[in-house]
Amino acid sequence: MGKTRSLLILSVMSGAVSVIRLLGSLAVIYLGLGWKVRKARRALEKELRKAGMSKEDARKIGAQYAAVKDNAIKAIKRSVTGFRFG
Amino acid sequence: MSEKPEKKKTASEDVEELKEVLSAVSTEVPALIKSIIGAVFSEEAGKNMGRAAAAFYKELKDSGMPDNVAVKMTEDYIGVFTSLGDILKRVGEGKGKVFISGGEKGKEIGEEIEKRVKEKLVEKKKAEAEEEEE
Numbered sequence: 001m002g003k004t005r006s007l008l009i010l011s012v013m014s015g016a017v018s019v020i021r022l023l024g025s026l027a028v029i030y031l032g033l034g035w036k037v038r039k040a041r042r043a044l045e046k047e048l049r050k051a052g053m054s055k056e057d058a059r060k061i062g063a064q065y066a067a068v069k070d071n072a073i074k075a076i077k078r079s080v081t082g083f084r085f086g
Numbered sequence: 087m088s089e090k091p092e093k094k095k096t097a098s099e100d101v102e103e104l105k106e107v108l109s110a111v112s113t114e115v116p117a118l119i120k121s122i123i124g125a126v127f128s129e130e131a132g133k134n135m136g137r138a139a140a141a142f143y144k145e146l147k148d149s150g151m152p153d154n155v156a157v158k159m160t161e162d163y164i165g166v167f168t169s170l171g172d173i174l175k176r177v178g179e180g181k182g183k184v185f186i187s188g189g190e191k192g193k194e195i196g197e198e199i200e201k202r203v204k205e206k207l208v209e210k211k212k213a214e215a216e217e218e219e220e
Binding site: 004007008011012014015018019021022025026028029033036037039040041042043044045046047048050051052053054057060061064065067068069071 | 104
């Protein structure tokens with residue numbers, strides 16, 4: 001009886017550790033996303049400038065590209081908040 | 087009474103299974119998300135998209151298009167990639183319904199396709215039922 005209970009507690013604890021690890025990884029990904037988007041945006045703008053586009057126009061198009069991230073996060077938030085069990 | 091030990095065993099097995107699932111999810115899901123993000127938002131992806139847009143813009147300019155029009159068209163061109171999120175969102179909201187862009191006309195076409203698909207499914211089921219009877 002005691003052995004079963006301790007096994008159960010151990011399993012629950014290890015499950016909790018997995019959940020915490022998952023949340024931590026997701027937080028790291030979320031924090032790193034902004035930096036990745038900035039780098040991608042800069043690379044995109046650089047290529048456009050090379051083709052002879054003005055800085056302002058390149059920035060405008062770069063902003064459009066960066067907006068994908070916000071849209072994606074909004075969509076994920078909506079799907080998470082809209083999720084119901086059962 | 088005899089079922090009690092079996093139930094306990096099942097519960098502990100369930101917990102063990104849940105533990106394994108959680109541990110797999112906690113390693114696989116972040117890796118999957120990372121790779122998806124890497125495909126869309128990386129320096130290389132930005133560079134590739136920039137190259138495509140730059141080539142498009144250059145072609146327009148070389149063919150004598152005014153600058154503001156060329157920029158607008160390049161924006162629209164980039165918009166095709168960036169609106170993929172909207173498409174996914176619509177698919178998620180649609181829950182199996184067919185969506186075709188183009189306002190009322192698109193809606194009508196979507197409804198027509200759904201109708202035809204349903205008719206075909208009914209026909210198929212009927213044919214299967216007849217075959218079984220035979």
